[in-house]
Amino acid sequence: MSPTDTQPQIHCDGLVRIYKRKGVEVVALQGLDLRVEPGELVAIVGASGSGKSTLLNILSGLDAPSAGRAVVAGHDLLAMGRAERRQYRLRTCGFVWQRSGDNLVPYLSAAENVALPQRLGGRSRSERSQRTGELLDQLGIADVADERPDALTGGQQQRLAVAVALANGPQVLFCDEPTGDLDTAESQEVYAALQQVNETHGTTVVIVTHDPTVTAEVRRTVAIRDGRTSSETLRRRAGEGEHHVAEEYAVLDRAGRLQLPHDFVAALGLQHRVRLELVDDHIQIWPEDPR
Ligand SMILES: Nc1ncnc2c1ncn2[C@@H]1O[C@H](COP(=O)(O)OP(=O)(O)OP(=O)(O)O)[C@@H](O)[C@H]1O
Numbered sequence: 001m002s003p004t005d006t007q008p009q010i011h012c013d014g015l016v017r018i019y020k021r022k023g024v025e026v027v028a029l030q031g032l033d034l035r036v037e038p039g040e041l042v043a044i045v046g047a048s049g050s051g052k053s054t055l056l057n058i059l060s061g062l063d064a065p066s067a068g069r070a071v072v073a074g075h076d077l078l079a080m081g082r083a084e085r086r087q088y089r090l091r092t093c094g095f096v097w098q099r100s101g102d103n104l105v106p107y108l109s110a111a112e113n114v115a116l117p118q119r120l121g122g123r124s125r126s127e128r129s130q131r132t133g134e135l136l137d138q139l140g141i142a143d144v145a146d147e148r149p150d151a152l153t154g155g156q157q158q159r160l161a162v163a164v165a166l167a168n169g170p171q172v173l174f175c176d177e178p179t180g181d182l183d184t185a186e187s188q189e190v191y192a193a194l195q196q197v198n199e200t201h202g203t204t205v206v207i208v209t210h211d212p213t214v215t216a217e218v219r220r221t222v223a224i225r226d227g228r229t230s231s232e233t234l235r236r237r238a239g240e241g242e243h244h245v246a247e248e249y250a251v252l253d254r255a256g257r258l259q260l261p262h263d264f265v266a267a268l269g270l271q272h273r274v275r276l277e278l279v280d281d282h283i284q285i286w287p288e289d290p291r
Pocket of ligand 1: 019020026028046047048049050051052053054055210
């Protein structure tokens with residue numbers, strides 16, 4: 001079965017978000033397309049201002065696009081009413097933000113932080129206690145269950161944030177710069193935790209970051225440029241062993257539009273028009289003949 005035969009977990013089609021500031025329009029998303037299959041671990045990368053936060057705000061149900069379609073786990077984000085939106089944010093999705101203060105309640109212990117969303121989700125005391133213990137254990141922070149967040153290292157705080165986000169068994173975990181405040185060793189701990197969650201719980205994980213090294217931690221990296229998905233990097237195992245190769249792909253939209261990488265365009269001085277030729281299994285592109 002090809003990936004297009006299944007229902008994607010996340011499907012954005014022609015997403016547009018226009019902000020108006022002092023009468024000036026800023027087009028933050030310019031027809032963004034994105035498809036994420038159930039159980040994928042995907043990174044979305046882009047430079048500052050490329051539209052990452054705008055996309056995440058829409059996918060998390062905090063903001064609405066100006067045009068286009070966004071469906072996550074069967075929820076049409078444009079048609080959701082207030083009650084469905086609350087359930088969507090409580091049960092369908094989990095969130096891990098960059099700053100621990102946005103993820104954790106400072107005056108509750110680690111275990112109480114994980115139990116809180118479960119209480120809001122209607123779980124009984126015994127269910128809460130069992131699930132909290134399991135999650136803290138799986139994320140390697142059972143030994144700090146009774147500590148408050150400020151007694152934990154940065155890496156432990158973010159692993160606790162992952163446990164909190166998983167408390168109600170979401171289908172999708174959205175992580176916004178989850179390693180932004182961490183050093184390399186702590187970042188590695190958090191990526192390992194996200195990989196484990198993805199593998200053992202089957203949760204779809206989307207990591208949004210400006211950190212290009214995330215490519216080594218996930219199988220698929222989607223790059224956003226100027227409010228559009230511009231390229232994808234796929235990592236696959238090359239033969240036996242742990243050796244991986246990364247291949248970069250340009251993204252083709254439904255209309256057949258393709259964005260050429262800036263450095264390719266610059267290298268050949270491409271402008272205005274190019275000549276195309278279909279040859280067996282590939283297409284060749286040449287600069288316009290100046291004659
Ligand atoms: N509330 C807003 N009002 C006006 N313009 C906005 C607003 N939010 C974002 N923008 C603009 O939209 C564009 C995309 O911003 P966005 O924050 O989504 O990018 P980003 O990739 O998340 O950047 P960063 O990594 O710096 O957070 C930018 O040009 C930004 O200035």
